[in-house]
Amino acid sequence: MTTSLARRRWITALTALSACATLILTSCANDPGEPAVQPSEAKKSIIQLVEQSTAAVGGDWAVFSGPAVRNCGQPDGADGAAYIYIVERMDTEGADPEADVAAMTALWERLHINVEQYHSGGADPIKGVRGTGGPLNSIAFEADPERYSVTGVSECSDGDPLRLRLED
Missing domain, CATH: 1.20.5 (Single alpha-helices involved in coiled-coils or other helix-helix interfaces)
Structure with a gap:
């Protein structure tokens, strides 16, 4: 040859x-059995969304909890991992809860998140908005004049929460 x-x-x-x-x-x-999002992307996505949300209303925000991994159920019934991230606004003096709820609602609607405004009962109700769908599992904004908070839960991704906790 x-x-x-x-x-x-x-x-x-x-x-x-x-x-x-x-x-x-x-x-x-x-x-088709592969998750739409990997754990690292779920974590990154919820952090970015919460930070984008706090920027929409301004102020000085601090991490209250997370991002922490927890168990969740995937659409096919398998166990998975989701991240929960909670931040609080440190300075609520001069805040306008109604305007801030409106700003948050507008942002989330632009991001194709299904939103529902709510308020607590009582003489001085706490205003807020909840969101589902889009790039996350759920997100909530509470506009109490004494304590603003945003709580986000990422999409459920493939992964073992215990193993992911050890890696963090």
Whole structure:
């Protein structure tokens, strides 16, 4: 066999092997059982959304809790991991709860989050808004003149919460 024939066979074999590898990787990546979001993306996404939300109303915010991983159920019934992230506004003096709820509602609607405004009972009700869908499981904004808070829960992703806690 000539050197050029052997070389062409070698190149053909490598090309075929590369095509097979690409098909295998592509079929795995498009597996319908694969979660839409990985744990690291779920965590990053909820942090970004909560930060974007607090920026919409302004003020000085601090982390109250999280992002902490917890158990959740995926659509196929498998166990998964979600992140919960809670922040509080440190300075509510001069805050306008009605305007801030309106600003939060507008932001979340632009992000295709289903929103529902609410208020507590009593003479001086606490105003707020809850959101579901879009890029998360749920999010809530509470505009109490004495304590604003945003609580976000990420989408349920594939992953073992215990293992993810140990990695953090």
